[in-house]
Amino acid sequence: MSLSILLAVLAAAFLHALWNALLRFGGSKIRAMVMLSYMEAAVGLAIALSRPWPEVAAWKWVAAASCVHFFYKYFLAHAYEQGDLSRVYPIARGTAPMMVAIVSALFALDTIEPLGYLGIGVLGLGILFMARGVFADGESRKLLPYAFGSACATATYTLTDGLGARVAGDAAGYVGWLMVGGGLLFGLVMTFTRPKGFLTVTPLKDWGMAAAGAAASYGAYAISIWAMTKAPIALVAATRETAILFAVLIGWLAFGEKMTRSKATAAVLIVAGVVLTRL
Numbered sequence: 108m109s110l111s112i113l114l115a116v117l118a119a120a121f122l123h124a125l126w127n128a129l130l131r132f133g134g135s136k137i138r139a140m141v142m143l144s145y146m147e148a149a150v151g152l153a154i155a156l157s158r159p160w161p162e163v164a165a166w167k168w169v170a171a172a173s174c175v176h177f178f179y180k181y182f183l184a185h186a187y188e189q190g191d192l193s194r195v196y197p198i199a200r201g202t203a204p205m206m207v208a209i210v211s212a213l214f215a216l217d218t219i220e221p222l223g224y225l226g227i228g229v230l231g232l233g234i235l236f237m238a239r240g241v242f243a244d245g246e247s248r249k250l251l252p253y254a255f256g257s258a259c260a261t262a263t264y265t266l267t268d269g270l271g272a273r274v275a276g277d278a279a280g281y282v283g284w285l286m287v288g289g290g291l292l293f294g295l296v297m298t299f300t301r302p303k304g305f306l307t308v309t310p311l312k313d314w315g316m317a318a319a320g321a322a323a324s325y326g327a328y329a330i331s332i333w334a335m336t337k338a339p340i341a342l343v344a345a346t347r348e349t350a351i352l353f354a355v356l357i358g359w360l361a362f363g364e365k366m367t368r369s370k371a372t373a374a375v376l377i378v379a380g381v382v383l384t385r386l
Contacts, residue, residue, distance in 0.1 A: 112338045116346045119330035124196065124353035126323040129316050130184065131192050131362060138306065140184035141297045142314060144290040146321035151286025154325070158280030165281060168271030173288035175267055179260035180293045182253045190241070190250030193358030193370065197351045198237050198251070201377035202258035204348075205230040207265060208384045226383025233376030240370050278332060286325070348381040 130139045186195045208227050241248055268285065275281035298306060334343045355374045358364040
């Protein structure tokens with residue numbers, strides 16, 4: 108991997124951590140996720156309309172993936188309501204590849220090398236340490252089921268998005284329609300199931316923050332996809348997981364979240380484990 112591609116992938120990792128961090132600003136994290144979703148739908152529509160129309164068979168994948176992304180956003184937003192970015196993000200982000208690796212091994216979907224099994228073990232240890240910190244530091248235990256729920260959804264959409272993009276024949280167009288479907292589904296459902304005036308009192312600056320988050324979300328994905336056309340996919344995927352370290356640093360430096368030795372160690376173990384499972 109060349110230096111320019113490496114820097115681009117690190118930028119994508121930072122952008123992914125950044126859009127998660129933007130959810131932490133202001134009050135309700137659920138409201139922030141709703142606004143982000145509407146902005147993602149707008150960005151996705153602009154992209155989708157500039158691309159070839161997807162194959163007919165791809166629309167069922169768009170619908171299925173949109174539902175999966177609904178649960179991903181639902182669990183993630185509620186996790187951030189209960190816990191810090193530097194605690195939730197590593198658990199949610201790190202558990203998903205471990206789930207994928209374990210399922211692949213159990214059902215022989217892919218050949219797992221010895222290094223991969225080592226990665227699963229390191230990942231599990233890091234997640235265990237990170238989850239243990241919730242109890243040791245007196246944080247809300249409610250964040251754990253939401254963070255793990257988000258991880259389950261992430262592991263699921265890893266499969267649906269990959270298959271859907273292949274069927275669609277155009278990854279960029281497929282992702283655009285997915286952003287439209289997933290963004291509108293989450294935004295409309297949450298808007299109409301919340302108290303009246305849920306969004307009407309939202310300051311304009313919050314919408315600006317949501318727009319920035321949507322741009323960061325698309326940028327993170329677009330850069331990663333571009334990098335995978337220029338460098339080995341496994342290396343790109345592994346490098347991208349430095350987003351976990353970026354999230355921990357952002358939580359510590361920008362939000363003043365508590366940084367302990369055990370949290371830092373757990374974050375490093377999670378990143379190392381993910382890298383090992385993807386090499």
